[in-house]
Amino acid sequence: MSVSPEQRLDQLWARGREFLGTRYAILGGAMSWVSERNLVSAISNAGGFGVIACGSMSPDLLHAEIVATKVLTDKPFGVNLITMHPDLDRLIDVCLELNVTHVVLAGGLPSGAAIKKVKDGGAKVICFAPALVLAKRLVRSGADALVIEGSEAGGHIGPVSTSVLAQEILPHITEIPVFVAGGIGRGETIVNYLELGAAGVQLGTRLVCATESIAHENFKQAFIRASARDAMPTVQIDPRFPVIPVRAITNKGTQEFMETQRKVIEKFNAGELDQNAAQLEIEHYWAGALKRAVIDGDVEGGSLMAGQIVGMVKREQPMAEIFAELMEQAYASLDVRER
Structure with missing residues (x-):
């Protein structure tokens, strides 16, 4: 039956x-x-x-x-x-x-x-x-x-x-x-x-x-506008400084994070920062970034964490x-x- x-x-x-x-x-x-x-x-x-x-x-x-x-x-x-x-x-x-x-x-x-x-x-x-x-x-x-x-x-x-x-x-x-x-x-x-x-x-x-x-309404609208290919993992540019991948909708903050990594690595290579200080500076970039996006509505500089189904x-x-x-x-x- x-x-x-x-x-x-x-x-x-x-x-x-x-x-x-x-x-x-x-x-x-x-x-x-x-x-x-x-x-x-x-x-x-x-x-x-x-x-x-x-x-x-x-x-x-x-x-x-x-x-x-x-x-x-x-x-x-x-x-x-x-x-x-x-x-x-x-x-x-x-x-x-x-x-x-x-x-x-x-x-x-x-x-x-x-x-x-x-x-x-x-x-x-x-x-x-x-x-x-x-x-x-x-x-x-x-x-x-x-x-x-x-x-x-x-x-x-x-x-x-x-x-x-x-x-x-x-x-x-x-x-x-x-x-x-x-x-x-x-x-x-x-x-x-x-x-x-x-x-x-x-x-x-x-x-x-x-x-x-x-x-925040801005956060929701960023989701509604996004397609699957907009939700990308953060990229690590130097294996000496591991970055735990975080999938989020790419925005100005994502680009600035890449630039921050580059600048910190240049300082490390020049002897201006030791390994720990450099790693800490990279990791601190996103501190508070999710709250800025979700609660305050800063969808340019905040973190727009989202899965690939965001396009749906x-x-x-x-x-x-x-x-x-x-x-x-x-x-x-x-x-x-x-x-």
């Missing part, structure tokens, strides 16, 4: 829905300055799973953000913590004190101690796995779920595409749910990854222009409408396959 597209989709992401406790197995990507109480609650209220981007927040600020989010939604949501944060232990304590159900540990390989602390406190742990060997290690360390994010994503990226990571990891990690991220802008693609074995997906760029997002973001929409569009595309794709 054939099943409807709606029933088939429910079957495909049943594991992810159960793990998250949501209508849709869609995680909101934790985007600094964007993924705060308003967007997070809107994602959860629309049936997805919002995730607060803690970033460099202090424990007190995170406490206030979680409390404020709970005022706006009674649905499940999580918190993304950066493993390199100097107050990581205290941030975990805050999440546990406020009964956050899912903690995402990002920005590096989390320690076994951090994973254990979250789990012992009664929350589920989600980790990022950039390669199969690390995925297996995280499973052994007790991660409850993984996110695999390819280079098509916005912000800090690794070198491998989503489609390759999915083929490398999904067939071999079946003990826990795996969510796929990076380069996902339509419902058909969600279905493709679910059929490959994913439990769900994570979306970031597609959600930035939600009506509920507090991102055509207008500002309510979160519920974005999800309805994605579901319509997913159902249509499944309907064609059932024929």
Whole structure:
């Protein structure tokens, strides 16, 4: 007996829905300055799973953000913590004190101690796995779920595409749910990854222009105007001074960053700066640049972090409408396959 597209989709992401406790197995990507109480609650209220981007927040600020989010939604949501944060232990304590159900540990390989602390406190742990060997290690360390994010994503990226990571990891990690991220802008693609074995997906760029997002109008308009080829990774011009690639819409700031690298390297070569000082000067260039773009609307000098699917973001929409569009595309794709 054939099943409807709606029933088939429910079957495909049943594991992810159960793990998250949501209508849709869609995680909101934790985007600094964007993924705060308003967007997070809107994602959860629309049936997805919002995730607060803690970033460099202090424990007190995170406490206030979680409390404020709970005022706006009674649905499940999580918190993304950066493993390199100097107050990581205290941030975990805050999440546990406020009964956050899912903690995402990002920005590096989390320690076994951090994973254990979250789990012992009664929350589920989600980790990022950039390669199969690390995925297996995280499973052994007790991660409850993984996110695999390819280079098509916005912000800090690794070198491998989503489609390759999915083929490398999904067939071999079946003990826990795996969510796929990076380069996902339509419902058909969600279905493709679910059929490959994913439990769900994570979306970031597609959600930035939600009506509920507090991102500055200039920031949203930059997304709406951009095409896929505008979202490029930052370039390192000297191997002695590593630059962690960040995918963003190219602007005046991108060009100035290249010029800054050149000038700093000239100073280093002339003996005016030592290696550490030169590296620090390069790394500090983008300090505060994301906030300037997202909050202040400086789309020329700020950082316009965006994934390659930014060209599919055509207008500002309510979160519920974005999800309805994605579901319509997913159902249509499944309907064609059932024929």
